[in-house]
Amino acid sequence: MTTTGDDHTAALTGPWWWERRLGAALDVGLAAVSAAECGAEGIAFAKDAGLPTAVGVGFGVLAGFxxxxxxxxPVAVVLxxxxxxxxxxxFLLTIVGLYSLAASELPRRITGALAGMSMAGTLIVTMVRASRDLAEEGAHPPIGSEYVPFFAVAAAIGVTAPPVLLGLYVGARRRLMESLRERADDLERELQLLAERAEERAEWARGEERTRIAREMHDVVAHRVSLMVVHAAALQAVARKDPEKAVKNAALVGDMGRQALTELREMLGVLRTGDGGRRAQPVEPVEPVPLAAVGYAAAAAASRVVDEDGPCxxxxxxxxxQSRAAGMAVDLSVEGEPRGYAADVEQTAYRVVQEALTNVHKHAAGAKTYVRLAHRAAEIAMQVENEPPPEAGSTADARLPSGGNGLVGMKERVTGLGGVFVSGPTDGGGFRVSAVLPAAVPGVG
Known part of the structure; x- marks a missing residue:
């Protein structure tokens, strides 16, 4: 994109101090006319001064050029x-010189002083010349001598004022155009900067939503599939010894698989639609909107649907x-009076407990686990702590893989709502996950 300033710079192609070739040609033409005028007037000057004609003509030509x-x-020309x-x-030198001086960037006091000097000089010379011409007529007293001052003042003002006023107007207009051009350049640069920032924000919004969806997918898939693997391992262990229990475990695996598929469909539905599972209907074309607005709107819509359909x-x-059915000894205790929280708070608290239980299934199968939930005045706290796992060989080895994203995802969820997240091993050889969330999320009504 070519800016206004670039167009103006590209137009500066004149030689020497001229910005344009047309301006150079104009000045050369005016100088030639002025030299011819001054050269012609130099003949009379040389005659009155008693100088050779060639000297008077040469002096006039140099002055005119x-x-x-x-x-x-411009100051030298006026002087x-x-x-x-x-x-x-x-005469032409004076008019054009005063115009150029007034149109230049010189301080106005210099312009006023030189214009006053030119007016005074013209006034004096005109008065002297008029008085001499009247005296040469031989009239005593000279006829019309009372009109000489008026004529001299009118001539001085007529020669000086119009070019100065015109120059001031042209100079002011030129400065205004330069100011408008600079403002247009600044505005265009600001618009480009805003467009770049909007693109960065849109990309950031899309990245945040991708991270959020990936976190949801991880929580859903990891927990359900972990339970399925645990039940499958138990099924393998008791298939021949206790067929009835094997059938029960197989039914649980089927239920877990159906629940995982249902949650995955709901999650994918958020990506395909923007209104709780209803496919978007075709609409009439509308005016294009900024990319940043699209990114923010998509992220907000997806977030709302996930929050509304998420667990509580x-x-x-x-x-x-479900964890108890998979063979885990889980003790749940709740303190305080349960009450309604924002969807983000309830979903995050649920996901923290879910992911912590999933980690117990993966890394401490068979360990006794304690889940504590506390409803407080301005916050809600949760803690999942497991004892050391039993001796190897006492339980079926499910061989569950770990991607290392569970704790990271939990911390991102909690800190994103202004909460506190702590995890780590206990002194007894187990593991503890603790989180505290504010009851009211800032910015959520």
């Missing part, structure tokens, strides 16, 4: 015009019952 430098040194005013030369603390008994 000074107009060539009106853009670079030359003032200097040759007594010789009655340089009321399902904690069922979660613990």
């Amino acid at each position: 000074s107009l060539l430098f009106r853009r670079r040194w 030359i015009a003032i200097a040759i005013t007594p010789a009655q030369m340089g 603390l009321a399902e904690l008994d069922e979660l613990v019952g």
